Amino acid sequence: xxxxxxxxMLTETRAKLxxxxxxxxxxxxxxxxxxxxxxxxxxxxxxALYHHFGDKKGLLAEVVKQIDxxxxxxxxxxxxxxxxxxxxxxxRCRAYLAMAxxxxxxxxxxxxxxxxxxxxxxxxxxSQCLATMAETLRQLMEDGMIVKTDHExxxxxxxxxxxxxxxxxxxxxxxxxxLSKALQSLTALLNGLLLTKxxxx
Amino acid sequence: xxxxxxxxMLTETRAKLxxxxxxxxxxxxxxxxxxxxxxxxxxxxxxALYHHFGDKKGLLAEVVKQIDxxxxxxxxxxxxxxxxxxxxxxxRCRAYLAMAxxxxxxxxxxxxxxxxxxxxxxxxxxSQCLATMAETLRQLMEDGMIVKTDHExxxxxxxxxxxxxxxxxxxxxxxxxxLSKALQSLTALLNGLLLTKxxxx
DNA sequence: TGGATTGACATACGTCGCGTATGTTTTTAT
DNA sequence: ATAAAAACATACGCGACGTATGTCAATCCA
Numbered sequence: 326x327x328x329x330x331x332x333x334m335l336t337e338t339r340a341k342l343x344x345x346x347x348x349x350x351x352x353x354x355x356x357x358x359x360x361x362x363x364x365x366x367x368x369x370x371x372x373a374l375y376h377h378f379g380d381k382k383g384l385l386a387e388v389v390k391q392i393d394x395x396x397x398x399x400x401x402x403x404x405x406x407x408x409x410x411x412x413x414x415x416x417r418c419r420a421y422l423a424m425a426x427x428x429x430x431x432x433x434x435x436x437x438x439x440x441x442x443x444x445x446x447x448x449x450x451x452s453q454c455l456a457t458m459a460e461t462l463r464q465l466m467e468d469g470m471i472v473k474t475d476h477e478x479x480x481x482x483x484x485x486x487x488x489x490x491x492x493x494x495x496x497x498x499x500x501x502x503x504l505s506k507a508l509q510s511l512t513a514l515l516n517g518l519l520l521t522k523x524x525x526x
Numbered sequence: 527x528x529x530x531x532x533x534x535m536l537t538e539t540r541a542k543l544x545x546x547x548x549x550x551x552x553x554x555x556x557x558x559x560x561x562x563x564x565x566x567x568x569x570x571x572x573x574a575l576y577h578h579f580g581d582k583k584g585l586l587a588e589v590v591k592q593i594d595x596x597x598x599x600x601x602x603x604x605x606x607x608x609x610x611x612x613x614x615x616x617x618r619c620r621a622y623l624a625m626a627x628x629x630x631x632x633x634x635x636x637x638x639x640x641x642x643x644x645x646x647x648x649x650x651x652x653s654q655c656l657a658t659m660a661e662t663l664r665q666l667m668e669d670g671m672i673v674k675t676d677h678e679x680x681x682x683x684x685x686x687x688x689x690x691x692x693x694x695x696x697x698x699x700x701x702x703x704x705l706s707k708a709l710q711s712l713t714a715l716l717n718g719l720l721l722t723k724x725x726x727x
Numbered sequence: 728t729g730g731a732t733t734g735a736c737a738t739a740c741g742t743c744g745c746g747t748a749t750g751t752t753t754t755t756a757t
Numbered sequence: 758a759t760a761a762a763a764a765c766a767t768a769c770g771c772g773a774c775g776t777a778t779g780t781c782a783a784t785c786c787a
Binding site for chain 2: 355440441445474479481483484486490492510512514517
Binding site: 369372 | 763764767
């Protein structure tokens with residue numbers, strides 16, 4: 326049973342570090358998080374950190390990876406619960422906007438990560454969320470529901486717009502009012518892609 | 527004439543620091559730019575830096591402010607050169623995408639600034655570019671050319687999408703091909719907003 | 728016009744945080 | 758059972774930021 330203990334300790338250590346980092350990065354931010362304090366808060370030293378993740382950026386990358394996977398999973402369940410593909414896509418966009426409003430996601434994934442890890446990190450299939458959205462769009466085009474263009478580029482346009490809108494909403498003086506405005510504009514934008522004569526309200 | 531000399535030295539010192547910072551931030555990035563090296567490169571020390579801009583962030587804010595003003599000015603001339611308001615808006619979006627592809631803008635304004643200065647910096651009328659775009663949309667709505675929604679939210683959606691698309695293009699393996707894809711998808715998205723029966727190709 | 732004052736820097740210093748290099752202990756492999 | 762490797766801890770050097778203080782020239786005022 327010692328064998329299992331070894332592995333458990335291993336993964337537990339990694340999990341503790343990632344969890345603590347996620348908490349710290351999401352609140353005080355990446356730059357202001359001391360690796361000394363971070364590791365000490367879970368009863369370790371920087372030695373463990375650099376052994377497992379290479380450097381501070383490596384830890385951030387791991388946190389981002391975890392969050393991205395969670396987001397993609399949640400969005401997947403949401404979009405599949407809808408009655409049809411188009412509804413699912415619209416719900417997915419709205420859900421993404423809601424998630425992008427969470428301080429943790431906003432700070433870590435949308436603000437610090439691009440600056441620290443570089444945009445190359447989001448390239449191709451690095452971001453599950455983005456890849457899934459592009460695939461969904463491709464399907465909708467194939468089914469003739471929306472206008473035919475490059476699905477990857479369109480996914481970027483929509484995804485980036487939602488993220489930026491979330492930034493706007495996060496600092497809004499009237500969050501609930503601006504949120505409804507955002508959802509309204511989003512609907513207008515998405516309906517513009519529809520090929521059917523009767524867009525849903 | 528000594529009076530003028532005093533002022534000239536003042537503004538010249540600030541200009542030199544901002545210029546050097548813009549160069550350094552745009553190439554090696556904000557985090558990797560040493561204020562010692564930066565000030566030394568223009569024959570000064572950190573004393574001058576902290577005297578004029580308070581801290582490192584203050585210098586970045588000044589650089590961002592300058593770039594944003596330049597972008598807004600360029601975009602303004604571009605959009606007014608078009609034959610009609612809608613054409614002007616479309617050209618403006620395309621021009622913004624092109625500008626967002628410049629490494630300096632991408633690195634400083636779109637990547638580092640949000641992380642370092644926070645999103646609050648872009649709030650309301652902090653970003654001239656964004657404010658102008660929102661106003662343009664408002665006009666188009668008032669003229670009945672595009673669908674009526676909240677112009678500010680729509681500006682966010684489009685602006686953010688363009689910025690994110692620029693990130694994608696910057697790391698593309700086939701930049702020219704992907705750029706045409708992006709422009710095509712952008713056209714599709716914008717045409718969806720049009721209320722007229724005959725969208726332009 | 729000459730001394731006082733303010734502004735525009737330079738210099739010196741302390742502190743913090745990262746990364747690396749080097750142990751040390753425990754587990755795994757043979 | 759011993760060698761090897763993993764999983765950390767410890768110690769060190771280095772650079773960078775911010776602040777506190779000093780200095781010199783320009784401006785202002787009597």
